[in-house]
Amino acid sequence: MALLSVEELSVTFTAKGRKDSTAVDGVSFDVDQGQVVGLVGESGCGKSVTSLALMGLLPGKGVKVGGRAEFDGKDLLSMSPRKLRDMRGSQLAMIFQDPLSSLNPVVPIGVQVTEILERHRGLKGEAARKEAANLLDRVGIPDPTRRLKEYPHQLSGGMRQRALIAMAVACAPRLLIADEPTTALDVTIQAQILELLKELVDQEGTALLMITHDLGVVAGLCDQVNVLYAGRAVESAGRRELFAHPTHPYAHGLLGSIPRLDAPRGEPLSPIRGSINDRIAWADGCAFAPRCDYYTMECLTGTPELTEPRAAGHQVRCVNPVLPKPKAEVSA
Amino acid sequence: MTKKADKIDRLAELMQTSEVTSGASLWREAMRRLKASKMAIIGAVIIALFVLLAIIGPWLAPHSPSAQTWRGEVFANKGQFVGARGENWFGLDHLGRDMFSRILVGARQTLMVGVVSMLIGLIVGALVGVLSGAAATLGGRTGERVDTVIMRFTDIMLSLPSLLLAVSIAAVMGQSLTTVMIAVGVVQIPIFARLLRGSMLVQGSSDYVLAAKALGIRKKRIVLTQILPNSLSPVIVQATLSLATAIIEAAALSYLGLGNPDPAIPEWGVMLAQAERFFDNEPMMAAYPAIGIIITALGFTLLGEAMREALDPKLRG
Numbered sequence: 001m002a003l004l005s006v007e008e009l010s011v012t013f014t015a016k017g018r019k020d021s022t023a024v025d026g027v028s029f030d031v032d033q034g035q036v037v038g039l040v041g042e043s044g045c046g047k048s049v050t051s052l053a054l055m056g057l058l059p060g061k062g063v064k065v066g067g068r069a070e071f072d073g074k075d076l077l078s079m080s081p082r083k084l085r086d087m088r089g090s091q092l093a094m095i096f097q098d099p100l101s102s103l104n105p106v107v108p109i110g111v112q113v114t115e116i117l118e119r120h121r122g123l124k125g126e127a128a129r130k131e132a133a134n135l136l137d138r139v140g141i142p143d144p145t146r147r148l149k150e151y152p153h154q155l156s157g158g159m160r161q162r163a164l165i166a167m168a169v170a171c172a173p174r175l176l177i178a179d180e181p182t183t184a185l186d187v188t189i190q191a192q193i194l195e196l197l198k199e200l201v202d203q204e205g206t207a208l209l210m211i212t213h214d215l216g217v218v219a220g221l222c223d224q225v226n227v228l229y230a231g232r233a234v235e236s237a238g239r240r241e242l243f244a245h246p247t248h249p250y251a252h253g254l255l256g257s258i259p260r261l262d263a264p265r266g267e268p269l270s271p272i273r274g275s276i277n278d279r280i281a282w283a284d285g286c287a288f289a290p291r292c293d294y295y296t297m298e299c300l301t302g303t304p305e306l307t308e309p310r311a312a313g314h315q316v317r318c319v320n321p322v323l324p325k326p327k328a329e330v331s332a
Numbered sequence: 333m334t335k336k337a338d339k340i341d342r343l344a345e346l347m348q349t350s351e352v353t354s355g356a357s358l359w360r361e362a363m364r365r366l367k368a369s370k371m372a373i374i375g376a377v378i379i380a381l382f383v384l385l386a387i388i389g390p391w392l393a394p395h396s397p398s399a400q401t402w403r404g405e406v407f408a409n410k411g412q413f414v415g416a417r418g419e420n421w422f423g424l425d426h427l428g429r430d431m432f433s434r435i436l437v438g439a440r441q442t443l444m445v446g447v448v449s450m451l452i453g454l455i456v457g458a459l460v461g462v463l464s465g466a467a468a469t470l471g472g473r474t475g476e477r478v479d480t481v482i483m484r485f486t487d488i489m490l491s492l493p494s495l496l497l498a499v500s501i502a503a504v505m506g507q508s509l510t511t512v513m514i515a516v517g518v519v520q521i522p523i524f525a526r527l528l529r530g531s532m533l534v535q536g537s538s539d540y541v542l543a544a545k546a547l548g549i550r551k552k553r554i555v556l557t558q559i560l561p562n563s564l565s566p567v568i569v570q571a572t573l574s575l576a577t578a579i580i581e582a583a584a585l586s587y588l589g590l591g592n593p594d595p596a597i598p599e600w601g602v603m604l605a606q607a608e609r610f611f612d613n614e615p616m617m618a619a620y621p622a623i624g625i626i627i628t629a630l631g632f633t634l635l636g637e638a639m640r641e642a643l644d645p646k647l648r649g
Contacts, residue, residue, distance in 0.1 A: 055546055060472060089548030096546075101539035106561045115557065116547050167547060 002030035003207045004054075004175055008067035009077075010231075011046070011053050015062055023049040025231035025282050026067065029224075031175065034205040036198075038222035038239075040212060040254075044276045046231040047211045048097075051177045053077075054209075055094055056084045071175065090120040093168035097180040099160035103152035109136075109163050110148030113170065120171040135166040139196060158189035162196065169200060176200070177209045182217060194221055215258060219243060227251045230279050230287035236306075237314040245324075247310050249292045252322045286318065294320040362565075365642040372638030378631025385436065386443040393433035395420075398596040403428035413614040422620050425603075426610055434598040435620055441509065441592070441599035442628070446579040448513045453520025453578075454571050460486070460525040461567075462560065465532030469541075469559065470551045483529070486522035494519040495584060502590040509592040509599070516581045520574050527570055531563035538562075565643035572636035576629035583625050600624050 011024040024046040031037045039047050052058050053065050054076060069076045071092065076084065088094075096102040104112055113132040117123040123131055129148065136144035139162040152160060161181060168176060178197065182190040198221060201208050210222055218225055218239065225242045227235040227250065235248040246252040253272040274291040285300035286292070292299070298319045306315045309323060366372045385392075395401060405414050408426035415423045422431035464482040467475035489497070498515035505511040535541065536559055544554050585591055586601030587608070600621040607618035 057542060057545055085548050085550070087548065088546055094543075094546040096539060096543055098539060102543040104540045104544070104558050104562065107557060111557070115549060115553065119547075119549055119553075164543070167543075 002032050004031040004069070004071050004209070006030070006050075006054070006067070006069045009050060009053060009069055010064075010066040011049050011058065012064040012066075013062060014064060020064075023231055024053065027226075027228065027231070027233055028067075029226050029233065029236065031207045031209055033174070033207050034201060035224065036201055036208045036210055036222045038210045038212060038218045038225040039228055040215065040218055040225055041228035042213055042276055045228045047213075047228060048179055050228075051094065051179050051209065051211055054177065055088060055092060056081070057094075086120075089116055089173070090171040091173055092175050092177070093171075093173040094177040094179065095161075095164055095168050095181045098184050099157055099164050100152065100184075102164055103160060105152055108149050108151055109155070113148070113163070113167055116167055116170045131170075132166075135170055136163065139163070139166040139169075140192070141166070157185050158192060161185060161189075161193055165193070165196060165200075169204075169206070172204060173206065175207045175209065177211070179211045180213070182212075182214070190217075197221065215254065227254070230276065230282065232282055232287065232303075232317065233306075233315075234288065234317045235315065237311075241311060241314050245310055245314070247314065247316045247321045247323065248288075248318045249294050249320070249322055250288050253293075294322065296320055362639070362642040366638055369638045369642065371634050372642070375631050375634030375636075375638060378627060379635060382439065382443060382628050382631060386440040389436040389439045393430075393436045395430040395433045397429065397434045397437040397598050400428045401430070408610060408613075411610075411613040413610070413617070415614070415616060423614070423616060425617055426606070426614075431617065431620055434603060435600070435624060438598040438600045438603060438621070439624070441597060442579060442582070442601070442625070445509065445513055445516070445582040445599070445601075446575045446628075446632075449516035449578045449582065450520065450571060450575045452514065452517025453524055453574060454567070456517075457521040457524025458528055458567065460521065461528030461532070462555070464525065465529040465536070465559070465563070466551075466555045468529065468533055469536030470555065479529070483526070486525050489518075489522040490526070495581070498581060498585055499588065499590065502585060507590055507592075509597075512582050512585045512591050512601075515585060515590075516578050519581065520578065523574070524567060524570065528563060528567050531566050532559050535559045535562045566640075569636055569640040569643065572632055572639055576632040576636070579625060579632075580629055583621075 007028050008026045009024055009028070010022065010026050012020050012022045014020045027046070027050055029037060029039070039050060041047055049058070054069055056076065056079070058065065065077055067077070071087075079087070103109070110129065110132055113135060114123070114128040117128045117131055121131075132148055133144040136147055141147050141159060141162050147155070147159075147163075152163075155163065165181075176197075181197070182193050185193060194217060197208060200206055210217065212218060222239050225237060225239055226233045227242075227248065229250050235242065235246070235251045242251065243255065246255045250272070253270075256270050257272060259269055272291055278290040279287040280289060280300070281287070282303050285302060286295065286304050289295040289299045296319070304317050304319050306317050307321075308314055309316055309321045402414065402420070402424050406412065406424050406426060406428045413423065413426075414420065417423070420430050420432060422435060425431055425434065460482060464479045467482075468479035471478060498519050501515040501518055502511045505514065541554060541558050544558050549558075582591070583601030583604060586599060587605040589605065591602045591605070592599055603621040604618055604625070607614075607621070611618055
C-alpha cells in the first residue's frame with residue numbers, strides 16, 4: 001500500500017451570504033516511499049489548498065473537507081488535532097513558497113531549528129545546537145555554526161530556503177510536501193534546491209509531494225505527475241509518458257505553450273485561451289470546456305470519467321482526448 | 333608576486349570588515365536607526381534631563397519647597413505678587429514659597445506619576461492583550477469566544493471618556509497620588525490590550541506561524557516565540573507616547589483637585605491647579621509648571637514617534 005493515499009479529497013470554503021466555493025473537488029493520488037509525485041496546475045487550481053488540507057492547516061471555520069487521506073494507514077482528515085500536531089514535523093513536513101516570510105524575523109535561525117529538535121526529538125542545549133549545525137551543513141549551508149546565530153534577513157534567499165528545508169527534514173519525516181519551493185528563487189538557486197531535494201529523496205527514501213506550476217521542475221524531479229484543473233485531476237501519468245504524450249487537451253495545451261528555443265523565428269506562441277475563471281462546474285461537465293479547442297456537446301453532460309485511452313496507468317479525464325491522428329488522415 | 337599577495341591580503345581585509353558590519357538583530361538595527369534620527373536625539377536628551385532633574389532635583393533646590401519664607405511679601409488677595417528676582421529665580425507663589433525650588437522638587441512626582449501609571453496600563457493591558465490575542469489566533473472556537481468577551485469589555489472601557497473614567501475611579505478611591513496613578517493607568521489598559529491583540533492577530537496569520545504549525549510546534553511556544561516578539565514593537569512605541577499622555581492626564585486630575593493634597597510634596601499638575609486662581613495677577617505662576625509639562629510631554633512624544641519610524645518594518649533596510 002502506498003505511504004500516502006488520497007481519495008476524492010475535496011475542500012469547500014463556505015461563508016455566510018456567499019456561494020460556497022469549491023477549491024479542491026475530488027482529487028485522488030498516491031505517493032509511495034522514495035517517490036516524487038507532482039501536483040501541477042496554474043494558480044487557483046487547488047494545489048496549495050490540497051497540501052494544507054493534508055497537513056490539517058486549513059482554518060477550522062468556514063471550511064468543509066471531504067474524502068479520505070490515509071497516511072501509513074491512518075486517516076489524516078479525521079485525526080485529532082493533538083495527534084496531528086505530533087505527526088507534523090516528525091512524520092509529515094512541509095516546505096513553503098516564500099522562504100523569507102516563512103521564517104520568524106526576530107529569532108535567530110539556530111533557535112528556530114533547535115525548537116523542532118527539542119519538540120520532536122527531545123534534544124536540548126548543546127546536543128540540539130550540534131545537531132542543528134549538522135542539519136545546516138547537510139543542506140549545504142557553509143559555516144553553519146555562525147549561521148545559526150544569524151537572523152533570517154541576513155541570509156540570502158537560497159540560504160533561507162535551505163534553512164527551511166533543514167527544519168523540515170530535521171526529524172527525518174516520511175513525507176515531505178513542497179509547495180512551490182523554488183518560485184521565489186532565481187534559476188541557479190532553483191536548480192540547487194531541486195538537486196538538494198532529489199538527494200534527500202534518494203538517500204532517505206522520503207516521499208516527496210511536489211506542488212508546482214513549473215513544468216521544468218516536474219520534468220527534472222517527479223516520477224509521477226498529476227495535472228490539476230479547477231480542483232480536479234485531469235491527467236495522471238508517469239513523467240516520461242506525460243511529457244511524450246500529453247493527452248488531456250489542458251495538459252496538451254500547457255506543454256504546447258512552452259516557448260521553444262528551436263522553434264523557427266517569428267513563430268507565434270500558442271497560449272491556452274481565457275483564464276481559469278472561465279469555467280463551468282465539474283458537476284455540469286468538463287470545467288475546461290470553455291477554453292478547450294476540442295469540446296463537444298458530450299463534454300457538457302456531467303463530469304467526465306477517468307479513462308486510460310492511451311496506455312495503462314495513464315489516466316485522462318476527457319471525452320475527446322488528444323490522440324495521435326490515424327495515419328491516413330496525416331498523409332491526406 | 334608580492335603584488336598579488338598584497339592584493340589578496342587587501343581583499344581578505346575588506347571581506348573581514350564587511351562581515352563585522354553585516355547588521356544584527358531587529359532591535360539593534362532599530363537602535364542604529366534611532367541614533368541617526370534628530371527627532372529621537374532631541375527627545376532622548378529632553379527625557380534624560382527630565383529624569384536627571386527628577387533624581388537630583390531635591391538637592392539642587394536652593395530653598396525648601398514648602399516653607400513659606402516670604403509670606404510677608406505676597407498678598408494674594410490684594411493681587412500683590414513677587415515675580416522673578418535674583419533670590420527667587422521663578423518668583424514666589426501665593427503662599428510665599430519659592431517657585432524654582434517647587435518646580436525642581438516637583439519633577440520627581442510628575443515623572444513617577446507618568447511612569448507608574450504607564451506601567452500599570454502597560455502590564456495589565458499587555459496581559460489582557462496577550463490572553464485575548466492568543467485565544468483568538470490559536471484557541472479555536474472557545475478561544476474566539478474568550479477573545480470576544482474580553483474585547484467587548486475593553487470596548488466598554490474605551491467608550492467612556494477617559495477623563496470621566498479617571499475621575500470616577502479617583503472619586504471612589506479618595507484623594508491621593510496613588511489614586512491619580514491608578515486612575516490614569518486604568519484608562520490606558522484597554523489601549524494597550526487592543527493594540528497588542530490587533531498586532532498579534534496580524535502576526536498570527538503570517539507565513540512563519542503557518543510554517544511553525546506545519547512543523548508541529550506547540551501552541552504555547554508559537555505564541556511565545558513566534559507571535560509575541562513580532563507583535564511588541566507597536567506596544568513599545570505606544571508605551572513611550574503614553575508616558576506623555578499619562579503626565580498630562582495626571583496634571584488634569586490634579587488640576588481638578590483629585591491629586592495629592594499634601595502641600596509638602598509639590599507636583600506640577602497640582603501647582604498648575606493652584607495657580608489658576610491667580611492667573612489674572614500672576615500668569616507666570618501657571619506658566620512654569622505648564623511649560624515643564626509641555627516640554628516633558630514633547631520629549632516623550634518625539635522619542636515615541638522616532639521609535640515608531642525606526643521599528644516600522646516597511647522602512648527596514
